[in-house]
Amino acid sequence: xxxxxxxxxxxxxxxxxxxxxxxxxxxxxxxxxxxxxxxxxxxxxxxxxxxxxxxxxxxxxxxxxxxxxxxxxxxxxxxxxxxxxxxxxxxxxxxxxxxxxxxxxxxxxxxxxxxxxxxxxxxxxxxxxxxxxxxxxxxxxxxxxxxxxxxxxxxxxxxxxxxxxxxxxxxxxxxxxxxxxxxxxxxxxxxxxxxxxxxxxxxxxxxxxxxxxxxxxxxxxxxxxxxxxxxxxxxxxxxxxxxxxxxxxxxxxxxxxxxxxxxxxxxxxxxxxxxxxxxxxxxxxxxxxxxxxxxxxxxxxxxxxxxxxxxx
Amino acid sequence: xxxxxxxxxxxxxxxxxxxxxxxxxxxxxxxxxxxxxxxxxxxxxxxxxxxxxxxxxxxxxxxxxxxxxxxxxxxxxxxxxxxxxxxxxxxxxxxxxxxxxxxxxxxxxxxxxxxxxxxxxxxxxxxxxxxxxxxxxxxxxxxxxxxxxxxxxxxxxxxxxxxxxxxxxxxxxxxxxxxxxxxxxxxxxxxxxxxxxxxxxxxxxxxxxxxxxxxxxxxxxxxxxxxxxxxxxxxxxxxx
Numbered sequence: 141x142x143x144x145x146x147x148x149x150x151x152x153x154x155x156x157x158x159x160x161x162x163x164x165x166x167x168x169x170x171x172x173x174x175x176x177x178x179x180x181x182x183x184x185x186x187x188x189x190x191x192x193x194x195x196x197x198x199x200x201x202x203x204x205x206x207x208x209x210x211x212x213x214x215x216x217x218x219x220x221x222x223x224x225x226x227x228x229x230x231x232x233x234x235x236x237x238x239x240x241x242x243x244x245x246x247x248x249x250x251x252x253x254x255x256x257x258x259x260x261x262x263x264x265x266x267x268x269x270x271x272x273x274x275x276x277x278x279x280x281x282x283x284x285x286x287x288x289x290x291x292x293x294x295x296x297x298x299x300x301x302x303x304x305x306x307x308x309x310x311x312x313x314x315x316x317x318x319x320x321x322x323x324x325x326x327x328x329x330x331x332x333x334x335x336x337x338x339x340x341x342x343x344x345x346x347x348x349x350x351x352x353x354x355x356x357x358x359x360x361x362x363x364x365x366x367x368x369x370x371x372x373x374x375x376x377x378x379x380x381x382x383x384x385x386x387x388x389x390x391x392x393x394x395x396x397x398x399x400x401x402x403x404x405x406x407x408x409x410x411x412x413x414x415x416x417x418x419x420x421x422x423x424x425x426x427x428x429x430x431x432x433x434x435x436x437x438x439x440x441x442x443x444x445x446x447x448x449x450x451x452x
Numbered sequence: 453x454x455x456x457x458x459x460x461x462x463x464x465x466x467x468x469x470x471x472x473x474x475x476x477x478x479x480x481x482x483x484x485x486x487x488x489x490x491x492x493x494x495x496x497x498x499x500x501x502x503x504x505x506x507x508x509x510x511x512x513x514x515x516x517x518x519x520x521x522x523x524x525x526x527x528x529x530x531x532x533x534x535x536x537x538x539x540x541x542x543x544x545x546x547x548x549x550x551x552x553x554x555x556x557x558x559x560x561x562x563x564x565x566x567x568x569x570x571x572x573x574x575x576x577x578x579x580x581x582x583x584x585x586x587x588x589x590x591x592x593x594x595x596x597x598x599x600x601x602x603x604x605x606x607x608x609x610x611x612x613x614x615x616x617x618x619x620x621x622x623x624x625x626x627x628x629x630x631x632x633x634x635x636x637x638x639x640x641x642x643x644x645x646x647x648x649x650x651x652x653x654x655x656x657x658x659x660x661x662x663x664x665x666x667x668x669x670x671x672x673x674x675x676x677x678x679x680x681x682x683x684x685x686x687x688x689x690x691x692x
Contacts, residue, residue, distance in 0.1 A: 149604065154604075207582065208573060208576070208582070208583050208584075208585075209576065209577075209580075209581075209582050209583065212577060232604050233585075233586060233601075233602060233603050233604050234603070234604065236569050236573075236585060236586075237572075237573055237583065237584075237585045237586075238573070239570075239573070240538070240569070240570040240571075240572070240573030240574045240577070241573040241574070241576060241577040241583065242577075243539075243570075243574070244539070244542070244573070244574045244577035244578060245577055248654075249539075249654040249655045250537075250538065250539060250568075250570060250574075250654070250655070251655065252567075252568050252569055252570060253567055253568070253569075265658075269567065270565065270566050270567060270660070271457075271463045271472075271564070271565055271566075271567075272564055272567055273663070274462075274463040274662070274663070275463045275465070275660055275661065275662055275663070276660065276661050276662075276663070277566075277657050277659070277660050278657070278658055278659040278660075278661075279655050279656065279657050279658070280655060280656040280658055281654070281655050282653065282654055282655060282656060283654050316582060317582045317612055317613040317616075318582045318584065318610055318611065318612040318613075318616075319610065319611050319612075320608055320609070320610050321609045321610065321611055322608070322609040323603070323606060323607070323608050323609070324606050324607045324608075325605055325606035326605055326606055329605065331604050331605035333604060334604065334605075337690075337691065361691055379588075379622050379623040380602060380607075382622065385459050385564055386459065386483050386484075386564065386622060387622060389567070393690055394684065394690045394691065404459075404460055404462070405459045405460070411663060412663075414690075415684075415688055415690055416666075417680065417684075418669070428669045428671075429666070429669070430666055431666070431669045432666065432667075432669065432670065433669065433670050433671075433672060433680060433683065433684075434669040434670070434671050434672070435671070435672050435673075435674050435677055435680060436671065436674060437674025437677065438674075441674065441677075442674055442677045445676075445677035445678050446677055446678065446680060446681060448678060449677070449678030449679075449680070449681035449682065450681050450691075
């Protein structure tokens with residue numbers, strides 16, 4: 141039996157969760173896929189899951205805000221009682237804080253940052269990224285129960301419709317020792333880890349005051365904004381936008397790098413992007429070796445032209 | 453604390469791609485662990501107590517462990533086993549936490565070699581402590597730990613009872629550079645070698661590969677930069 145953790149974000153299942161459903165459905169070998177969530181999804185959300193391969197949804201009663209220990213206790217209990225042998229978790233922030241605890245509670249083997257379906261011909265082997273994108277590893281998961289945490293945007297979301305059964309179950313864990321006192325959301329912004337298009341800029345922009353062009357292009361393309369390490373170190377942009385080896389590793393469909401030279405640490409965080417565009421006035425910038433398309437030119441001249449072209 | 457290849461390392465593999473090629477590689481304190489170490493030192497400077505640093509690794513990690521002592525840890529433990537996966541590391545650390553009776557454990561968000569991001573959660577589950585990961589702020593006040601952490605699309609403020617396991621995210625603090633006094637003091641600080649539990653392994657990294665190099669870049673005339681949008685829209689079909 142295959143299960144997924146169906147994280148709820150304001151009552152909704154995000155794309156990363158649908159990817160988990162499709163991943164599990166391709167593994168199920170004719171059996172069902174059981175999704176586990178904590179709390180009640182909004183109307184229509186369970187049907188959305190059923191389009192992406194999920195045949196059962198176990199809705200665990202929500203008695204408190206997210207806490208990895210409390211959620212683990214509940215999930216481990218119901219995952220075990222449903223006889224799940226492989227659990228798929230999306231590598232979101234919440235998924236990351238749960239997958240490790242949960243694998244220990246289930247006495248499972250754990251692989252994180254998984255980017256492809258497993259090879260089950262000889263054991264259970266998954267491909268995952270290592271060295272911040274500078275390499276890949278193949279890992280055999282040896283325990284009977286396996287927890288596989290997949291990197292968002294690694295699996296093509298295709299519809300695999302099925303009927304869905306919903307079951308409501310009680311919360312079995314005591315209240316946790318942690319309490320969420322407040323949440324700040326970046327309103328109207330696309331989270332970097334979920335973005336399909338990312339527009340990123342570096343020192344070539346010369347100062348925080350010049351980011352208007354970057355944000356305008358990103359807005360027109362429906363993209364998230366990102367930056368290089370020096371830019372976040374100088375405080376031009378928040379650290380949450382820093383992509384690279386010591387920042388966030390991302391895997392969008394399109395990554396546009398403006399005025400970023402392409403140091404090895406930066407490339408590590410973005411090299412898994414499907415299509416990379418580099419814009420830099422230095423023709424020797426290392427980024428051109430890692431890019432699919434390049435423009436050798438000054439950001440201040442090239443960006444307005446791109447904005448005009450998108451506007452048509 | 454993990455000991456990892458320097459961030460500028462070109463990653464290659466050896467023995468028919470079954471092992472990381474460490475030849476000529478400079479090893480450093482994992483950058484996220486450097487943040488957790490610095491934060492731990494800041495906490496004891498303010499609230500009292502001592503900082504112990506623990507590494508699961510073989511003897512070659514000791515030079516890097518000494519660096520952590522030079523930065524300001526009071527004592528160090530090296531658990532003498534190769535850190536084959538996150539589960540093994542967490543099991544070894546949990547045994548040490550139980551014998552030493554720590555009040556709080558800080559880890560990095562992930563190591564920059566295997567990027568598992570697992571040890572914080574695995575260790576907390578083994579200890580049955582709460583866990584708070586990817587923290588950008590950690591303070592102890594009134595016997596409780598106060599955190600800010602990254603969540604998808606925002607930030608969260610959390611308070612937790614002690615003991616707790618937390619992991620460090622960039623922005624937590626500025627890493628410290630050891631000074632001469634620290635380096636001298638580190639020579640005489642305690643670095644205990646602990647024999648491992650030797651639990652059975654649960655996963656096996658058996659093969660590695662490097663990413664496929666990109667084909668030559670296709671250059672677009674900067675005078676006609678708008679052509680890029682046309683290509684992305686109509687040829688690659690990646691934007692609408």
